[in-house]
Amino acid sequence: MSNPLAVILHGACDREEYFSERYPSLSNSHWLPWLQKQLLMAGYDAQSPEMPEAYLPDYAKWAHVFERMAPDLSESSILIGHSCGGGFFLRWLSEHQLRINKLVLVAPWIDPDKRRAQGTFFDFSPDPSLTQRMRVELLASTNDAADVQESVNIIRAKIPNIRYHEFKDYGHFCFSDMNTEVFPELREIVLAKL
Numbered sequence: 001m002s003n004p005l006a007v008i009l010h011g012a013c014d015r016e017e018y019f020s021e022r023y024p025s026l027s028n029s030h031w032l033p034w035l036q037k038q039l040l041m042a043g044y045d046a047q048s049p050e051m052p053e054a055y056l057p058d059y060a061k062w063a064h065v066f067e068r069m070a071p072d073l074s075e076s077s078i079l080i081g082h083s084c085g086g087g088f089f090l091r092w093l094s095e096h097q098l099r100i101n102k103l104v105l106v107a108p109w110i111d112p113d114k115r116r117a118q119g120t121f122f123d124f125s126p127d128p129s130l131t132q133r134m135r136v137e138l139l140a141s142t143n144d145a146a147d148v149q150e151s152v153n154i155i156r157a158k159i160p161n162i163r164y165h166e167f168k169d170y171g172h173f174c175f176s177d178m179n180t181e182v183f184p185e186l187r188e189i190v191l192a193k194l
Contacts, residue, residue: 004076004101006044006190007069008032010051011083011109018055026054030175031183035080038187044078051085059121062088073100080104080190082173083148087111087122090155093134094127102135104190107144107173110151126154131161137189138162141170141177148172165189 010026017023026032027048039046047069052061066088077100081089086108093103110122130136136159140152156162167185171177 002072003043003045004074004078005069005072006039006046006078006080007066008036008039008046008048009066009079009081009085009089010048010054011081011085011107012054012057015055018053025050027051030082030173031178031181031186032082034181035183035186035190039078039190042191045072051088054084057084057088057121059088059091063092066092070096073098075099076101078102078104078190080106080186081108082106083109084111087151090126090130091122091124093130094124097133099133102137102190103130104137104139104186105155106139106186107141107148108138108151108155109148110154112147112150112154126158128159130159136162137165139165139167139173139186139189141167141173143169144172 010029010032013026023029027050032048036046036048049065051065079089079100086105087110089103090105090108090110138152138155140149156164175181
């Protein structure tokens with residue numbers, strides 16, 4: 001029997017960050033590598049794929065990359081998405097009626113103003129029955145950007161029974177907001193038993 005799959009998905013960034021050597025790749029930024037190591041030590045097959053052209057997210061391109069891992073998803077799997085990555089997982093799971101253990105949305109963003117994501121990335125309606133197929137945890141900070149707070153409000157209104165975790169002064173849960181790559185509160189939420 002193989003280890004259960006855990007996938008950690010980064011968010012979007014601006015063009016300057018994407019093409020700058022000053023920044024690591026998004027899958028190696030913020031708390032993502034630390035959490036991946038924590039999940040590996042806990043017995044998960046932890047993956048953190050690099051999504052294409054994250055400065056201009058395209059749903060079909062992101063789905064193509066993620067769906068290479070999808071056959072390994074099971075009722076033991078955990079998906080963790082930061083920002084646009086959380087929005088991606090929310091759409092993908094709303095369109096694919098499968099059961100997993102847990103979906104963890106960290107500052108999920110669904111481009112409520114339809115200004116940044118490419119084309120129809122977020123043209124979907126969140127599945128209100130999602131919490132019947134998996135445990136859904138949502139982490140948000142009171143000082144995040146307005147469009148992220150609006151995304152969180154939309155998600156919470158459309159999907160009942162989400163477990164909501166409110167943080168203060170964590171911004172968008174990036175290194176520049178938290179001044180650390182270690183996020184023990186997230187580890188506890190991700191690894192908490194049902």
